[in-house]
Amino acid sequence: MDVAEKQFTELYERHYGDVWRYVARRVGGSDVGDVVAEVFLVAWRRLRDVPAGSALPWLYGVARLVLSNEARGQRRWQELALRAAAEPDRSVSVDHADEVVSQRDVAVAFGRLSAADQEILRLVAWERLSVAEAAVALGQSRATCAMRLMRARRRLRMQLDVVGDGVQRATRATPSMSNWGA
Incomplete structure (x- = not known):
């Protein structure tokens, strides 16, 4: 021993x-x-x-x-x-197109962020850590972590605006279904 x-x-x-x-x-x-x-x-x-x-x-x-x-x-x-x-009963037929587009927009916007921004957002939003807990996980001070989180959220909102604008432009450019003819 x-x-x-x-x-x-x-x-x-x-x-x-x-x-x-x-x-x-x-x-x-x-x-x-x-x-x-x-x-x-x-x-x-x-x-x-x-x-x-x-x-x-x-x-x-x-x-x-x-x-x-x-x-x-x-x-x-x-x-x-x-x-x-x-959650609503999924056996009822409901059109989830808006929800799917919204989730896709978030995924695209999130993917455009830096790895550091993604990590701080994951720790707080997905892992549900407090800012103090995330600071420990990242080996940073609480103040630094809080600032990084604020900036990451701002950059995510900016990316969501960019992605949302792109979807709106694509929707306007696509002919409506009534114009497709039968």
């Missing part, structure tokens, strides 16, 4: 029960074991970051973050379920 394995084994044996109780007081049921396993996985991966004299508070901090991630994931699933329930 090497030094790291020995250090982790001691950490695990000494604090497993405390971490288990900490998590169990915050969540119930079968999720406790999964959360505790995730805490010790993080501890193994970041063994060098575990403070020598205060490992238990550090483990509690990791547990708090893991629980926060779990709660955020559950909220996302619940929001998704609510959005799915609110």
